Amino acid sequence: MIAYIRGTIEDLEENAAIIEQQGIGYRIYTSAMDLDQLSGITDEVVMHIHMSVREDDVSLYGFLTKEELKMYELLISVSGIGPKAGLAILSALSVQDLQMAIISGDPKAITQANGVGLKGAQRVIVELKDKIDLESMLNPKASGVVSSGNLAASDGASDTITNTALALTALGYSQLEATRAIRKVSGAETMSEEELLKKALKELL
Secondary structure, three states, X not given: OOOEEEEEEEEEOOOEEEEEEOOEEEEEEOOHHHHHHHOOOOOOEEEEEEEEEEOOEEEEEEEOOHHHHHHHHHHOOOOOOOHHHXXXXXXXXXXXXXXXXXXXXXXXXXXXOOOOOHHHHHHHHHHHHHHEOXXXXXXXXOOOEOOHHHHHHHXXXXXXXXXXXXXXXXXXXXXXXXXXXXXXXXXXXXXXXXHHHHHHHHHHO
């Protein structure tokens, strides 16, 4: 199994990068966000790889960060979300915005991805909500994935985040604006709903 590929960019396609490593060119399918970043890189790059092996096809899916790879692998574990849909979601939303959409129960944000309908977005939320680590979600440097052992500890904070996001949308802000504002609040996971709402409002004003 390939964990990562380090090499130089030989070409960028509509949805893939051709990375040369020791004379071999690897076609690596990736998100639109990563393609944008790759377009400005002239040195060697490292892409973290998910290898999809099917009866008639072997494809490589790669990402510039381990966090994006982990999120992609979570996405394709959802029933009905295949490799292309997973890429589409990560092309429409950053890892942090997707995590916030999941934890706050916002399927409309996920339907921004091409080919992902409301039912698919709702499945993503239902199947992944308990797999998102709230503390990591609020800290973009962390992985955002939790083990079953610490799910319970984040349940109360998760409710606070969700209720605060709902309060902000009731005030006229979009779900995406609300979740981004909450993510900017330092220590949000330890605050009461009232305190978090006040802090988030300051970020929006």
